[in-house]
Amino acid sequence: MSNNDSEATQEAETNSRFVLHAHKLTKVYKTGEVEVKALDGVDFEVFEHEMVVLLGQSGSGKSTLLNILGGLDVASSGEVYFKDKILDSSNKGMLTNFRREHVGFVFQFYNLIPSLTAVENVALVTEIAENPMQPEEALDLVGLLPRKDHFPAQLSGGEQQRVAIARAIAKQPEILLCDEPTGALDHETGILVLEAIEQVNRELGTATVVITHNTSVGGIADRVVTLRDGKISDIHKNLNRISPAELKW
Ligand SMILES: Nc1ncnc2c1ncn2[C@@H]1O[C@H](COP(=O)(O)OP(=O)(O)OP(=O)(O)O)[C@@H](O)[C@H]1O
Numbered sequence: 471m472s473n474n475d476s477e478a479t480q481e482a483e484t485n486s487r488f489v490l491h492a493h494k495l496t497k498v499y500k501t502g503e504v505e506v507k508a509l510d511g512v513d514f515e516v517f518e519h520e521m522v523v524l525l526g527q528s529g530s531g532k533s534t535l536l537n538i539l540g541g542l543d544v545a546s547s548g549e550v551y552f553k554d555k556i557l558d559s560s561n562k563g564m565l566t567n568f569r570r571e572h573v574g575f576v577f578q579f580y581n582l583i584p585s586l587t588a589v590e591n592v593a594l595v596t597e598i599a600e601n602p603m604q605p606e607e608a609l610d611l612v613g614l615l616p617r618k619d620h621f622p623a624q625l626s627g628g629e630q631q632r633v634a635i636a637r638a639i640a641k642q643p644e645i646l647l648c649d650e651p652t653g654a655l656d657h658e659t660g661i662l663v664l665e666a667i668e669q670v671n672r673e674l675g676t677a678t679v680v681i682t683h684n685t686s687v688g689g690i691a692d693r694v695v696t697l698r699d700g701k702i703s704d705i706h707k708n709l710n711r712i713s714p715a716e717l718k719w
Pocket of ligand 1: 499500501506507508526527528529530531532533534535
């Protein structure tokens with residue numbers, strides 16, 4: 471990196487604000503006598519509009535970190551801030567509101583309701599959110615408007631995952647958290663799903679974190695963060711993101 475690049479990066483960081491910030495997160499799971507330290511003093515932030523890819527071997531703590539960031543789980547110690555507010559883990563109402571209004575989740579398995587069409591699956595979320603987009607608009611963003619009246623069983627795995635992405639972003643969350651979104655898909659379908667996620671990040675500016683085992687997916691990120699044994703072992707910034715279509719694995 472040249473001096474100019476480095477100054478430009480520092481300036482960009484100073485100017486950008488974080489959406490989520492975790493400070494010294496520790497998570498210990500206790501099962502009987504056995505204790506597992508899944509996170510061990512992790513500092514982690516996600517800036518506005520940023521795309522972060524989270525890598526690490528199985529068991530390194532990726533899902534634990536994502537679940538705590540999204541208010542699905544609470545840390546044993548440490549704090550999570552959403553913008554300038556600390557998320558109070560003892561305040562269930564606050565966590566529920568945070569999840570409902572501000573965070574979109576996408577998981578490896580799509581968890582769509584089989585008896586509802588694509589548009590009805592998305593509408594389930596928009597009906598309870600404060601400032602949603604129209605379900606059709608969300609489906610259009612992921613390229614699935616023509617399939618809006620199809621049931622999950624009439625859609626391929628990749629199409630179902632794109633409905634799940636539409637459902638996650640329809641409430642217009644500030645942050646999109648994706649845990650192995652391509653884990654159950656073949657290469658070509660996985661690329662289509664990453665393209666949908668990338669488009670949401672680019673067009674809506676939704677700060678996004680994507681967990682993957684696939685190191686080459688790191689190319690689509692602004693920042694690639696690697697976990698090892700519950701600690702951050704590496705942070706790599708990409709000066710130029712590549713498009714999912716350019717990924718090879
Ligand atoms: N509910 C739980 N109870 C006990 N131990 C747990 C629980 N959830 C996770 N762990 C342990 O915490 C550690 C981190 O797990 P985590 O699922 O966060 O890793 P990961 O990096 O997401 O792994 P993978 O890539 O396999 O999904 C592992 O050792 C795991 O066995």
